[in-house]
Amino acid sequence: MAVAWHSRRNLEGWVTDALHYAAEGWRHSVQISEYGWGHRETPNDDPFVVPEICFHLPTFRIMLRASDTPERALFWLLILVIEELKGFEYRWAMSYFGLTYETATIYPDKRHRVADSKLQTSREEIRELVYKEVFETLVGYLCEGAPDYGPSPLPExxxxxxxxxxxxxxxxxxxxxxxxxxxxxxxxxxxxxxxxxxxxxxxxxxxxxxxxxxxxxxxxxxxxxxxxxxxxxxxxxxxxxxxxxxxxxxxxxxxxxxxxxxxxxxxxxxxxxxxxxxxxxxxxxxxxxxxxxxxxxxxxxxxxxxxx
Known part of the structure; x- marks a missing residue:
């Protein structure tokens, strides 16, 4: 599906959806290494495809030039922007996206449990934090330099x-x-x-x-x-x-x-x-x-x- 946006808020909505997909759309079959994510699959066993909106972001395209695959570009970009977070938010975001050795090979819902047990925070508090603070911060970094409107989708x-x-x-x-x-x-x-x-x-x-x-x-x-x-x-x-x-x-x-x-x-x-x-x-x-x-x-x- 071709993406297009007509305002900053609309763009941020696309990127938010992409982040949810990046975190929760992957199975536990990933193998993480110093080079980034290995083989990842969706819940339907289909190969993971980096959401198209990412290719419209200057931050992602810069990282893509230094990576051999879009998946690894997204891996390193997420780590880069998550490093801007501090303390609790940083640890939880790394777990949520499966960017640690401890959480990379388990299902997303179990990643939540890992984060909850380590941080002694209720699941409701975790979800409120990620939706209202962590995602807002990450989306802001990812959208940096992107235009406030995007190209119109092409007709069939x-x-x-x-x-x-x-x-x-x-x-x-x-x-x-x-x-x-x-x-x-x-x-x-x-x-x-x-x-x-x-x-x-x-x-x-x-x-x-x-x-x-x-x-x-x-x-x-x-x-x-x-x-x-x-x-x-x-x-x-x-x-x-x-x-x-x-x-x-x-x-x-x-x-x-x-x-x-x-x-x-x-x-x-x-x-x-x-x-x-x-x-x-x-x-x-x-x-x-x-x-x-x-x-x-x-x-x-x-x-x-x-x-x-």
């Missing part, structure tokens, strides 16, 4: 394909009704988008979407279908406002290996039927374009993570 590939099929019916340019949340969500940042405009920068989402889609289709990554894609989406000269059937016929003529035949008059027709093109080639063009748009936005988000 299947949703992008469906939206592109709607655009395909009339071709480009599209009207405001086609500026859906999924397609507008794929638009690049303002600085990148501004480079695509020769004149004044339009404010409307439909105008931005038309410019962006035209640019991406003109730079379609599948070379052998680039001309077909330009005709199919009415980006090529002479096809703006034409019917989808005419655009399919024109696109079929550009497919490598397809023979062109001349019938009555000077009209050029394709030996590939419009039905064959629509059923075999067109879906692949749409799917490839959807992946191209998705990958570009994903790359932009990765750049954001590296620079934040």
């Amino acid at each position: 590939i299947a949703s992008i394909e469906q939206e592109l099929k709607q655009v395909l019916k009339d071709g480009l340019p599209v009207g405001p009704q086609f500026a859906t949340a999924d397609l507008v969500g794929l638009l690049p940042d303002e600085e990148v988008l501004a480079e695509l405009f020769d004149g004044p920068h339009p404010l409307g989402p439909a105008a931005r979407l038309n410019t962006f889609l035209t640019h991406e289709i003109n730079h379609f990554t599948v070379d052998k279908w680039r001309d077909a894609a330009r005709i199919l989406f009415a980006c090529a000269p002479g096809y703006k406002g034409s019917t989808l059937t005419r655009r399919r016929e024109g696109a079929a003529l550009t497919i490598p290996g397809n023979r062109a035949t001349t019938t009555t008059g000077k009209r050029e027709e394709s030996s590939m039927s419009e039905r064959h093109f629509r059923g075999e080639i067109e879906p692949k063009i749409v799917a490839s374009l959807a992946w191209q748009l998705y990958a570009k936005k994903l790359g932009e988000r990765d750049d954001y993570l590296r620079s934040s």
